[in-house]
Amino acid sequence: xxxxxxxxxxxxxxxxxxxxxxxxxxxxxxxxxxxxxxxxxxxxxxxxxxxxxxxxxxxxxxxxxxxxxxxxxxxxxxxxxxxxxxxxxxxxxxxxxxxxxxxxxxxxxxxxxxxxxxxxxxxxxxxxxxxxxxxxxxxxxxxxxxxxxxxxxx
Amino acid sequence: xxxxxxxxxxxxxxxxxxxxxxxxxxxxxxxxxxxxxxxxxxxxxxxxxxxxxxxxxxxxxxxxxxxxxxxxxxxxxxxxxxxxxxxxxxxxxxxxxxxxxxxxxxxxxxxxxxxxxxxxxxxxxxxxxxxxxxxxxxxxxxxxxxxxxxxxxxxxxxxxxxxxxxxxxxxxxxxxxxxxxxxxxxxxxxxxxxxxxxxxxxxxxxxxxxxxxxxxxxxxxxxxxxxxxxxxxxxxxxxxxxxxxxxxxxxxxxxxxxxxxxxxxxxxxxxxxxxxxxxxxxxxxxxxxxxxxxxxxxxxxxxxxxxxxxxxxxxxxxxxxxxxxxxxxxxxxxxxxxxxxxxxxxxxxxxxxxxxxxxxxxxxxxxxxxxxxxxxxxxxxxxxxxxxxxxxxxxxxxxxxxxxxxxxxxxxxxxxxxxxxxxxxxxxxxxxxxxxxxxxxxxxxxxxxxxxxxxxxxxxxxxxxxxxxxxxxxxxxxxxxxxxxxxxxxxxxxxxxxxxxxxxxxxxxxxxxxxxxxxxxxxxxxxxxxxxxxxxxxxxxxxxxxxxxxxxxxxxxxxxxxxxxxxxxxxxxxxxxxxxxxxxxxxxxxxxxx
Numbered sequence: 001x002x003x004x005x006x007x008x009x010x011x012x013x014x015x016x017x018x019x020x021x022x023x024x025x026x027x028x029x030x031x032x033x034x035x036x037x038x039x040x041x042x043x044x045x046x047x048x049x050x051x052x053x054x055x056x057x058x059x060x061x062x063x064x065x066x067x068x069x070x071x072x073x074x075x076x077x078x079x080x081x082x083x084x085x086x087x088x089x090x091x092x093x094x095x096x097x098x099x100x101x102x103x104x105x106x107x108x109x110x111x112x113x114x115x116x117x118x119x120x121x122x123x124x125x126x127x128x129x130x131x132x133x134x135x136x137x138x139x140x141x142x143x144x145x146x147x148x149x150x151x152x153x154x
Numbered sequence: 155x156x157x158x159x160x161x162x163x164x165x166x167x168x169x170x171x172x173x174x175x176x177x178x179x180x181x182x183x184x185x186x187x188x189x190x191x192x193x194x195x196x197x198x199x200x201x202x203x204x205x206x207x208x209x210x211x212x213x214x215x216x217x218x219x220x221x222x223x224x225x226x227x228x229x230x231x232x233x234x235x236x237x238x239x240x241x242x243x244x245x246x247x248x249x250x251x252x253x254x255x256x257x258x259x260x261x262x263x264x265x266x267x268x269x270x271x272x273x274x275x276x277x278x279x280x281x282x283x284x285x286x287x288x289x290x291x292x293x294x295x296x297x298x299x300x301x302x303x304x305x306x307x308x309x310x311x312x313x314x315x316x317x318x319x320x321x322x323x324x325x326x327x328x329x330x331x332x333x334x335x336x337x338x339x340x341x342x343x344x345x346x347x348x349x350x351x352x353x354x355x356x357x358x359x360x361x362x363x364x365x366x367x368x369x370x371x372x373x374x375x376x377x378x379x380x381x382x383x384x385x386x387x388x389x390x391x392x393x394x395x396x397x398x399x400x401x402x403x404x405x406x407x408x409x410x411x412x413x414x415x416x417x418x419x420x421x422x423x424x425x426x427x428x429x430x431x432x433x434x435x436x437x438x439x440x441x442x443x444x445x446x447x448x449x450x451x452x453x454x455x456x457x458x459x460x461x462x463x464x465x466x467x468x469x470x471x472x473x474x475x476x477x478x479x480x481x482x483x484x485x486x487x488x489x490x491x492x493x494x495x496x497x498x499x500x501x502x503x504x505x506x507x508x509x510x511x512x513x514x515x516x517x518x519x520x521x522x523x524x525x526x527x528x529x530x531x532x533x534x535x536x537x538x539x540x541x542x543x544x545x546x547x548x549x550x551x552x553x554x555x556x557x558x559x560x561x562x563x564x565x566x567x568x569x570x571x572x573x574x575x576x577x578x579x580x581x582x583x584x585x586x587x588x589x590x591x592x593x594x595x596x597x598x599x600x601x602x603x604x605x606x607x608x609x610x611x612x613x614x615x616x617x618x619x620x621x622x623x624x625x626x627x628x629x630x631x632x633x634x635x636x637x638x639x640x641x642x643x644x645x646x647x648x649x650x651x652x653x654x655x656x657x658x659x660x661x662x663x664x665x666x667x668x669x670x671x672x673x674x675x676x677x678x679x680x681x682x683x684x685x686x687x688x689x690x691x692x693x694x695x696x697x698x699x700x701x702x703x704x705x706x707x708x709x710x711x712x713x714x715x716x717x718x719x720x721x722x723x724x725x726x727x728x729x730x731x732x733x734x735x736x737x738x739x740x741x742x743x744x745x746x747x748x
Contacts, residue, residue: 040338042748051320051345052748053336060325060334067337 004029004040008047017048022058026065034074035066051071063117065098073151076117083126087140091127094141098148113153160226166377169327170317175217176204179230186230187239187268189246189357190306191218193689194675195315201306202242203268206230214238227663240272248279250358251301257359265304265356282329292340294526295364295519297700303333303360309352316675319469321346333360333477336748344748345472347649349465349673350519350543350682359382363519363683366540367550371538373511374417381511382499383418384491384570385409387425388517388581388678389544390469391699395685396548397558402695404703407563414564416554420499423566424514425573427491428589429712430721431462434738435484435586436594436712437729439668440633448635455479457644457659457666460586462486464524465673465682467742469649474656475744480669483739487580488514488521489530494570498725502569507742510743511539517581517681520673534739543683572717575608575703575710582697583647583677584613584620587670591624592711598626598633608710614701616694617677618651619644621666642666648675 011025025044029036036044036059045052059065066074077083077092096102099112106113122128125137129144136147156171162179169178174197179186190201199219206217209227214235217228229235247269254260288300305324310333313322321344325334335344353361373379394405413421439458445451461467461482470481485493491514496507514521518541524530525538542550551558566572576592579585588610595603603610603624612622623640644653644666652671658664674680677695679700709715726733 041336046747049198049322051336052324053320053334053344056336057323057325057334 003032004037005043007032008044012047012105018050019026019050021048022055023150026055026059026062026071030065034070034072035068038067050091051083059078069106069110070113070115071110071130073111074115076120077103078118078120078122078128079116079118080123082119082123086126088127090141091129091139091144094144098145112148158222158224160224161227162228163230167354167469168445169222173222175206175208175215175222175226175228178222179206179228181240184230186217186577187271188218189264190308192225192308192311194353194355195308195311198307198311201246201304203239203246205235205238205242207232207235208335226385231484234624236272239268240274241278243268243272244276244278246276246304247274247276249282249284249390250304251283251299252276253311257273257302258362258365259359266358272636279480290341291364292342293346293348293364294342294523296341296346296350297351297362298333298341299360299362300332302358302361304358305331305333305406307333308325308355309333309358312351314357315650315671316351317347317349317469318653319347320343321647322352329682339748345746346456347465347468347472347673348520348523348651349469350609351674352682353519354682354684354686354688363543363545364522365546366522366546367542367546367553368548370511370513370540370542371553373513378509379511380419380503380505380509380512381417382422382495383413383513383515384418384424384427384488384495385413385515385547385586386488386517386581386678387428387578387585387700387703388681388696389515391581391679391696391703392517392544392684393548396545397551399559401692402699404699405558406703408558408561408567410566411561411564412551412554412556412558415556415561417684418513420503420567422491422495422569422571423573423577424491424516425580425717426570426717427460427487427494427578428577429574429715429718430490430494430738431484431487431580432576432586432589432593432712433718433722433729435460435482436590436597438482438484439590439594441730443636443667447639457642457664457669459669459671461740462580462586463520463671463673463678464518465520466652466671468520468523468745469652469673470656470745471742471745473653474660477656477660478742478744480659480663481742483557483741484519484581485530485738486524487577488541489537489740490522490738491570492525492530493533496533496535496537497737498721499570501725507533507535509619510535512537513540514538514544515542515544517544517678517684518674519543519682521683529740543661544681545683545685548685555625556600569717569720572715574705574712574715575705575707576712577715578703578707579700581678582614582700584615584645584670585700586672587613587643587645587668589712590668590670591641593713595624595626596713598630598636599628600630601628607705609701613643613645613670616690616697618648619646619655621645641668643668643670645670647672647677647680649673 015021041055189203190198199216204217205214207229290298365688394403445454495512500507522541525541576589679696680693
């Protein structure tokens with residue numbers, strides 16, 4: 001909590017306390033804790049003197065602002081048709097098997113969350129996915145196991 | 155301001171620069187259908203129902219959002235436009251729960267009207283209505299049914315622009331987009347003030363008031379129950395709109411007859427308790443002035459702010475929880491009425507209060523919530539058992555099979571049925587202020603307010619915030635400390651304006667002594683429980699009707715109401731006395747800000 005109020009304060013110093021500060025603040029919180037808690041939204045609303053519903057509306061609109069708790073590593077696998085044609089289905093199955101979770105879920109140890117995403121613009125190198133901000137391309141079932149293994153040991 | 159010329163359906167028209175195509179068309183009586191558009195709100199342009207053809211442009215334009223330009227040649231009715239509108243309405247219908255026959259807004263729904271007008275084919279597009287949508291019935295006042303929502307966002311704009319509450323937002327995106335509260339919490343857990351403006355602005359049945367008329371019918375049919383009905387001032391100037399009358403028609407006498415015909419045991423007037431509110435609130439104001447100005451008591455807050463509007467009360471509880479001391483402790487007329495119905499009225503009539511069912515007919519959605527506030531049981535019972543909106547009552551009259559226009563006029567019953575013009579004007583913004591000044595001035599000086607016909611026009615009108623100063627001189631001895639003082643007052647209506655004035659109060663810069671705040675634009679006549687549609691023109695006509703009703707009354711100052719004089723003599727004792735304190739005053743709570 002304290003950390004979030006510090007983030008808010010610092011961001012406001014940087015970008016002001018107008019409504020336009022909302023996204024930068026939300027992004028800063030995302031960077032720190034992977035998702036924006038409901039109580040953080042209330043704090044942000046108060047700091048910018050806007051309504052909490054407004055903050056919620058904005059947070060829920062953007063794909064890269066999470067409103068539910070996610071694992072340390074957020075895997076976003078592309079759900080667009082190109083990746084689908086290039087074998088995403090098998091790749092997804094492999095990830096699900098490796099992590100023992102279904103799409104949309106978080107692992108028991110809170111290390112990984114698996115989510116679909118819209119096109120990442122990496123169609124020529126599909127199937128593609130992101131882990132946090134890092135892109136991974138030309139995925140195969142073997143490759144994703146290796147990648148996950150590597151993240152597990154980070 | 156410069157003007158421009160354009161052609162609409164072959165007719166040349168000159169309009170001010172900045173006028174939208176829709177507004178320009180209206181000027182020459184060309185009716186373009188709309189859905190997301192509402193005169194009270196900013197342009198949204200998201201439903202596309204109002205599309206028109208602009209010659210020379212490939213695509214159709216949304217007339218509500220596009221400003222008229224010099225030389226434009228516009229068609230509002232062509233095969234292309236009709237097809238487009240028909241498709242747009244069909245698409246909206248494809249994600250709407252079209253159970254019209256069981257919908258509360260049946261026959262008063264803008265989507266239904268358009269679907270009928272364009273004779274849409276319900277099977278043209280697959281239904282994409284999401285399954286398993288639950289109606290949020292958590293609030294005492296408002297129900298939200300997302301299956302009937304067409305995402306026009308009128309409610310979001312209403313809550314933001316008119317009321318500055320922002321309890322509603324557009325959350326998620328694409329086909330997942332929905333109108334949501336903070337964190338999708340139920341209505342009763344968020345900042346919603348229950349004002350009902352979203353209900354009044356909703357084109358469909360997605361947002362409606364929570365209805366209680368079935369329980370009222372139940373009570374009316376139960377002969378062991380004594381049903382007491384009371385109606386707020388603004389109901390009588392709006393009810394007629396639902397029953398075939400022109401906007402602004404006063405139907406007081408017929409309304410009373412209708413209540414008697416549907417079986418109420420006693421038909422009384424909330425205007426009576428409005429008069430009572432004035433006595434209590436007027437004395438509270440004077441007592442605060444004495445404590446602050448004479449005794450220098452720093453615990454007493456000025457300005458004092460009115461507390462009749464339950465939407466406003468909940469607003470200040472959420473948004474300015476550290477300033478609740480400014481609120482008058484007086485209950486609203488509805489709650490004073492309820493508390494007295496089950497004490498004074500029961501005693502005088504010799505009826506066991508447990509057998510009394512008190513029903514309040516109000517222009518308001520928040521009154522339902524107010525009636526259910528935990529502390530509103532000072533009579534030892536629920537002070538008000540059911541709060542109905544003007545709309546619900548209009549429907550009850552229809553259900554009863556009454557031919558309203560042919561009803562004879564009749565008078566309110568006694569006791570608690572007599573009122574003055576001062577009680578009547580509670581219904582319009584500025585009315586409580588005017589009524590309070592009429593009485594307070596007399597208490598202090600022994601004379602009437604120095605305005606022609608008692609009409610304090612400075613506090614009337616529809617401007618968002620109005621200010622006035624009244625010089626007090628020739629005080630009676632008891633009030634000598636007020637001699638020569640200027641009483642500064644302000645009036646605000648609509649919660650947006652309430653926020654502006656509260657910011658001033660909170661900053662400590664306000665020099666007012668007394669402020670009237672009404673939660674809804676126009677005051678109660680524009681309340682969330684009033685007939686749909688409501689807009690600026692309609693509000694103005696209802697306000698005019700309220701002042702006509704005031705002028706029609708032989709007594710126009712609350713303290714001269716003989717029933718008020720009697721209730722103090724025989725029951726309450728004195729204003730702000732012990733009994734008043736127990737039955738007529740209340741307290742407030744801090745609430746969360748989301």
